[in-house]
Amino acid sequence: MTDAQDQMAHLCVLLPVLARAARTPEQSTRLAGMVDDARGGRDVTDELVKLCRVLGVPYAGPVRNWPWSTSAGHTRAEVFGCPGGTCTRVWVRQPGVPVPRCAVENEPLRLLEP
Numbered sequence: 001m002t003d004a005q006d007q008m009a010h011l012c013v014l015l016p017v018l019a020r021a022a023r024t025p026e027q028s029t030r031l032a033g034m035v036d037d038a039r040g041g042r043d044v045t046d047e048l049v050k051l052c053r054v055l056g057v058p059y060a061g062p063v064r065n066w067p068w069s070t071s072a073g074h075t076r077a078e079v080f081g082c083p084g085g086t087c088t089r090v091w092v093r094q095p096g097v098p099v100p101r102c103a104v105e106n107e108p109l110r111l112l113e114p
Helices: 005-021 025-039 046-054
Strands: 079-081 090-092
Touching: 005 025, 005 046, 025 046
Parallel strands: none
Antiparallel strands: 079 090
16 A cells, blocks of 8 residues: 555545535635545645645544454454545445445445455
């Protein structure tokens, strides 16, 4: 995994929060432009940090969390990831919970191979 993929994962997780925090049309437009740039492969980390600061959203940097064990005796979890493979976001499906959508690509997360 690369730093760019980690940053894309962080943008994906923060995007719904940032969209709700955007109070002006200019902030919403800035956020939409940043998403377009990220989709195009541009590193938007600096812009993301600045926008988080302006909107009052904490920015702690990307966190990769694999909350399951692969040791013997554990059931295998359904693990989903980025639909385009451009970020490191992972999500463990809980029973009865629908699969979330990637906030950047607007597609459902895809099932990852064990």
